[in-house]
Every structure is written in structure tokens, then in C-alpha cells.
Amino acid sequence: MKRSLSLAMLLALSLAPSARAANEADYKAAYAAAEAASKEAAGMRNQWTVTASALAAAKKAADGGDFDRAVAAAREAEALAKASIFQAVSEKEAWKAMEIR
Amino acid sequence: MKARSVLLLGSLGAALIAFALASPGVIAADMVDPVADAKAFQNFFFQKFPNVKHEDFVNGPYSMNEDMKRQWQEKEEFPPYEFALEAGKEMFSTPFKNGKTYADCFPNGGIGIRQNYPYFDTGEGKVITLELALNRCREANGEAPYSYVKDEMASLTAYMAYTSRGKPMEIKIPDDPRALAAFENGKRYFYTRRGQMNFSCASCHVQSPGERIRAETLAPALGILNAMPIYRSEWSGMGTTSRRFVTCNSQTRAVPLEPQSDEYRDVEYFLSYVANGLPISGPGARP
Known part of the structure; x- marks a missing residue:
């Protein structure tokens, strides 16, 4: 019984760091990464409206002090921006498959 | 050993011959051939909709459904575009502050010329659309340019289209590599998927014309610009070609480009060229 209690406590302690609330530094890092990817997509003339919305949502949440939500939105923006970059790169050749010949 | 070398050399020779025969085909496929492209484009729609009269394609969704x-x-x-048409006629004939009019900026006084736009300006090396030419005319005469997507521009182009109704689209591609590059760039833009929805212009207007997307019946790409500008019930107002491109991009969740950006001008050049021979029907009305 004692052993299982200590194991449970150990497990709880080991999980604690990953479950901590996000802070401003986390948000700034996540937002910077998302913004960089979004700028890269813009340079390829292939931004998505949803990326801009997610970035705006991240900023709004951070302004309101909700850094958990801000980090989640920034990460979503980064993923969307990266998907738009992937699309732009793959379409450089893929568009030809659609062409009427 | 000798037999193996002969076999190896023979295979190498066969491969070289095959490569030499195949390469011209590969190069030809990548060469820009607007005449062949336009023919293939028109044939695609004529075969897909054998019961639609060729000149009816310019009526967009209305050509698809009785x-x-x-x-x-x-x-x-x-017609819901009537007010814009009247306004455009008046604007067109009203002199600028310097006494000149739009008629001074265009061939034939701007009457019956819609079918020649856009054109490729060999001096500038770029595509010039009617909307761009109108704003350049205003600026050259000391007037502020109009928004490319709002009512004044739609009214002016509505009037100019109306004076050209029934005339076959007649877009020329001069013997200039930059003109061919603009055509090719427009074609690439038309077929390239973009936005979170992963749609290209062709996804709707080549693969699915006549089908419904929510409450709308999709128009065929062939002749889609011949009816511009259009009154759209969805917009509760008139819209230019620029407005149509911008809203198409937004609908696929792509950030629209600036109106009259090179890409939009080039895709207008491509779409107009492949509709050569089909009549101007603008201004149009759409659901």
C-alpha cells in the first residue's frame, strides 16, 4: 500500500512540469514561431485566412492574460502556416495534373 | 563475357534511342502554346455540355440549368444592373476637371472595345486590364483612382461592356516571350490549389460547373469573364472582375491578393484568351 502510494506520488510529480500553466515567455516563443511561418507563407503569396485569425486569437488571449489559450492558438497558427507553405511548394508542380490538355 | 557486353551496349543504345524519342514530347508538353490551350479548353466544355449552345456559356450558371x-x-x-449601367453612362460622358473625358483615353472613344481587354502592353511588359486602364486614365487627367472592387468602377465597366455586347472576345498574345510568360502565369494561377479548402479556380469552374456548392450553381470557367461586371444578389450590388477574384480567394480561405496584382491580371488574361470567339454579355446578373 505504502509502495503504491509513493509510486503514485512519484508519477504525479513527474507529470507536474508538463501540466504547468503557460507563461508570457511561452506565448512569445510560440507566437514568434507562428509569425515567422506566416511571413514565409506570405512571401510565397499563399497565406490562409485561418492563419491570420489564429494569430489574432493568440494575441487577444495573451492581452487578456490567458497564456494557455494564447499558446494553443499560436501553435495552431504555426501549424496552419506550415500547411500553407507545404501546399505552395507541392503545387509548384502539382497544378499541372489539373490542366485541361 | 562478350555476350554480356553486347547485351549491355544494346540496352544502353535502346535506352538512348528511347530517351531521344521521348525528349521532344516532354519539351513540347512544357512549351507555352496558347492556341492549343484555348482549343483544348473550349473543347472540354463543349464536350462536357453538348446541349449548351457555345455562345450560351457566357451566361454562367444560367447556361447550365433550364x-x-x-x-x-x-x-x-x-435587370438589377440597370442603375449601375445608367450611372456608368453618365460618368463616362462627364468631363474631368481638365475638360477631357474617358473617351480621350481609349481607342474608338471607348465604345465597343471591351472584347479587346485585357491586352498585353509590349512597352510595359505587362497585362493591362480595362479596370487598370480606366484608373490610369483618371490619374493621367488629375483625378483620384477609384477602388477596383466598388461601385464606380463596376458602373464604368458595365457601360463599356454594354456597348460591346455580342462582340466576340478578341484577346491577342503578341509575339513576345513576356506575353507568353504572362499567359502561362495566369494558367498556373488558375489551376493552383490554395487556401485551407485546398481549392483551385479549376476545382469549382472546371471540375464542377453545373453542380451546387451550398445554394449556388457553379459557373463554367469558359466565358466566365465575358459577363463582367456582374450584379450579384449575394453582394446586393455590383462587382468587378477584381472583386470576383478577391471573393473567390476568400471563399477558399486564402488571403486574397491586392486587386490588379500581377497574378490577377495574368489569370484574367488567360481566362479571357481561352474564351476568344465567345460574345461579350456584360454587364451580367448572378444569384
């Missing part, structure tokens, strides 16, 4: 066509014919008795 019921809608009847509704449209009734609508044409009191």
Missing part, C-alpha cells in the same frame, strides 16, 4: 435560365430571362426584363 429553370435558372427561365428565371434569368425574366430577370433581364428589369
Whole structure:
């Protein structure tokens, strides 16, 4: 019984760091990464409206002090921006498959 | 050993011959051939919709469906673009502050010339659309340019299109590599998927014309610009070609480009060229 209690406590302690609330530094890092990817997509003339919305949502949440939500939105923006970059790169050749010949 | 070398050399020779025969085909496929492209483009739609009269394609969704066509014919008795047309006529003939008019900027006084736009300006090395030419005319005469997507521009182009109704689209591609590059760039833009929805212009207007997307019937790409500008019930107002491109991009969740950006000018050049021979029907009305 004692052993299982200590194991449970150990497990709880080991999980604690990953479950901590996000802070401003986390948000700034996540937002910077998302913004960089979004700028890269813009340079390829292939931004998505949803990326801009997610970035705006991240900023709004951070302004309101909700850094958990801000980090989640920034990460979503980064993923969307990266998907738009992937699309732009793959379409450089893929568009030809659609062409009427 | 000798037999193996002969076999190896023979295979190498066969591969070289095959490569030499195949390469011209590969190069030819990548060469820009607007005449062949336009022919293939038109044939695709003519074969896909054998019952649609060729000149009817310019009526967009109304060419796809008999019921809608009847509704449209009734609508044409009191067309929703009529106010814009009247306003455009008045604006067109009203002199600028310097006394000149739009007629001074265009061939034939701007009457019956819609079918020649856009054109490739060999001096500038770029595509010039009617909307761009109108704003350049204003600026050259000391007037502020109009928004490319709002009412004044739609009214002016509505009037100019109206004076050209029935004239076959007649876009030229001069013997200039930059013109061919603009055509090719427009074609690439048309077929390239973009936005979170992963749609290209062709996804709707080549693969699915006549099908419904929510409440709308999709128009065929062939002749889609011949009816511009259009009154759209969805917009509760008139819209230019620029407005159409911008809203198409937004609908696929792509951030639209600036109106009259090179890409939009080039895709207008491509779409207009492949509609050569089909009549101007603008201004149009759409659901």
C-alpha cells in the first residue's frame, strides 16, 4: 500500500512540469514561431485566412492574460502556416495534373 | 563475357534511342502554346455540355440549368444592373476637371472595345486590364483612382461592356516571350490549389460547373469573364472582375491578393484568351 502510494506520488510529480500553466515567455516563443511561418507563407503569396485569425486569437488571449489559450492558438497558427507553405511548394508542380490538355 | 557486353551496349543504345524519342514530347508538353490551350479548353466544355449552345456559356450558371435560365430571362426584363449601367453612362460622358473625358483615353472613344481587354502592353511588359486602364486614365487627367472592387468602377465597366455586347472576345498574345510568360502565369494561377479548402479556380469552374456548392450553381470557367461586371444578389450590388477574384480567394480561405496584382491580371488574361470567339454579355446578373 505504502509502495503504491509513493509510486503514485512519484508519477504525479513527474507529470507536474508538463501540466504547468503557460507563461508570457511561452506565448512569445510560440507566437514568434507562428509569425515567422506566416511571413514565409506570405512571401510565397499563399497565406490562409485561418492563419491570420489564429494569430489574432493568440494575441487577444495573451492581452487578456490567458497564456494557455494564447499558446494553443499560436501553435495552431504555426501549424496552419506550415500547411500553407507545404501546399505552395507541392503545387509548384502539382497544378499541372489539373490542366485541361 | 562478350555476350554480356553486347547485351549491355544494346540496352544502353535502346535506352538512348528511347530517351531521344521521348525528349521532344516532354519539351513540347512544357512549351507555352496558347492556341492549343484555348482549343483544348473550349473543347472540354463543349464536350462536357453538348446541349449548351457555345455562345450560351457566357451566361454562367444560367447556361447550365433550364429553370435558372427561365428565371434569368425574366430577370433581364428589369435587370438589377440597370442603375449601375445608367450611372456608368453618365460618368463616362462627364468631363474631368481638365475638360477631357474617358473617351480621350481609349481607342474608338471607348465604345465597343471591351472584347479587346485585357491586352498585353509590349512597352510595359505587362497585362493591362480595362479596370487598370480606366484608373490610369483618371490619374493621367488629375483625378483620384477609384477602388477596383466598388461601385464606380463596376458602373464604368458595365457601360463599356454594354456597348460591346455580342462582340466576340478578341484577346491577342503578341509575339513576345513576356506575353507568353504572362499567359502561362495566369494558367498556373488558375489551376493552383490554395487556401485551407485546398481549392483551385479549376476545382469549382472546371471540375464542377453545373453542380451546387451550398445554394449556388457553379459557373463554367469558359466565358466566365465575358459577363463582367456582374450584379450579384449575394453582394446586393455590383462587382468587378477584381472583386470576383478577391471573393473567390476568400471563399477558399486564402488571403486574397491586392486587386490588379500581377497574378490577377495574368489569370484574367488567360481566362479571357481561352474564351476568344465567345460574345461579350456584360454587364451580367448572378444569384
